[in-house]
Amino acid sequence: MPPREAELTDPQARLFLQEAWRALEHAGQRTADLAGTRCGVHAGVMMNDYQDLIERTSEHARLAQVMQGNSNSLLAARIAYHLDLKGPAVTVDTACSSSLVALHQACQALWLGDADMMLVGGVTLYLTELPHVFMSRAGMLSPTGRCRPFDAAADGIVPGEGCAVVVLKPLSRALADADPVHAVIRASGLNQDGRTNGITAPSAASQARLIGDTLGRFGLDASGIDYVEAHGTGTPLGDPIEVTALNKVFAPAARPVGSVPIGSVKGNVGHTSAAAGLAGLLKAIGVVRTGDIPPSLHCTPHTLNPAIPFGEGPFTVATERRTLPAAPGGRPRRASVSSFGFSGTNAYVVVEQAPHRPAP
Structure with missing residues (x-):
């Protein structure tokens, strides 16, 4: 990429290029x-x-490279162009659920035979004051500047920046090619909230339907999920709705109260918007790989949000580092990841521990 083109290209696109190369x-x-x-x-x-x-600062604001470098449609296509890739190249915008929606669609491309390998990523950078101004005026931001998922003091989101990219292959092919396999995508699904009490308001009914339908479609049930990585934005409205939806699916499995750890990486890194779903996925992959759950920050057992119905289901916030017990019957460890966009588009994924391979 020539220097002038790089200068006029969205840093999100530049960062995605770097992380895509590193992922490969x-x-x-x-x-x-x-x-x-x-x-x-x-x-x-x-x-x-x-x-x-x-537009504000550059003498080159009218060059064609500005259009090309800042078109979101080219963000996915640029790495395909540079590496001469022939599979589908699609940029996804469903707001906060964008990267997990991209993951689901990439899985479908592999399952349907549209591709043999997929690069999947998400990226968000805030480069001017405008996103913060808009989010502040919408009442979304935490006035204390601290993201507190599941806590009684939760008062809004804290924006974070980030980029994550993963490489997907069908498991049989990855094993045959002796590729490093960190985890297996065991299930994924999407749905939409439809009409709620506001276009950006979440729906417990839609979230529960998505989770239940996805588990059922892939032959799983709630009793086989060992850890839940929640959307967990740390808002007074969103956290109770999310746990209510999870309870609707998990409570019938009759698992004891407090037996399923739940957490949100947003307490650690903030809400990385379009990258948030993959941030949660990477945490969940670490959990199923190691069996260790990192703490969900800024929440304690004594300060849980009383509006969250923890007593009606099996969940307990992983406020301290803990280790998962061995899964029943020697099955692989599993974690679920939720990502909900203010567009109303919801994504849900189950990730599973990779199969054991003997050392060469």
């Missing part, structure tokens, strides 16, 4: 060998305020 290297893929292959790219991105910054 980490996956043991020789980028030179990917030319002409059916490798696809699905990327979640929510907004772009860099063009506003260019």
